[in-house]
């Protein structure tokens with residue numbers, strides 16, 4: 001994100017964020033109720049953590065790398081961690097059936113205040129924030145509800161698209 005690549009177009013965060021309208025939903029983790037197996041079988045470099053799928057209220061953000069390291073460590077050090085163990089990011093362990101395997105607390109690896117912008121934030125401001133704060137990703141919300149994610153690579157791709165665009169299409173569309 002070189003400062004010289006000026007960004008004077010009127011795109012908004014909602015135009016650059018993923019998922020696109022036709023894509024599968026944003027991959028999120030819920031603060032409780034998911035298992036080690038479910039968390040391990042995810043893709044992407046990172047995940048927003050939400051209160052629940054229904055609310056999409058943001059709780060934090062975790063990197064996949066940290067999730068995998070923590071699970072690996074827990075398997076080595078904590079008795080009884082299996083694929084069906086529940087993981088929780090909440091303060092307190094959720095109630096579980098008495099015969100359930102011990103749950104795994106992962107709150108410690110979560111960023112509790114991930115950077116967010118609203119869907120209508122102009123991209124020039126978003127890019128400025130990425131540059132100044134050295135962000136790798138930023139979440140997009142609308143009225144406190146999580147909508148999407150923008151990674152540094154998404155921004156670089158968007159800038160490249162704009163740079164290659166026919167100038168007439170910018171002026172007349």
Ligand code: ADP
Pocket residue numbers: 017018019025026027028044045046047048149150151152153154
């Ligand atoms: P990068 O953009 O550096 O390749 P990722 O692998 O995390 O990093 O993301 C690949 C693509 O998927 C990007 O376009 C990004 O916006 C999108 N993405 C990242 N995280 C998620 C997620 N949790 N759910 C859905 N899409 C995501």
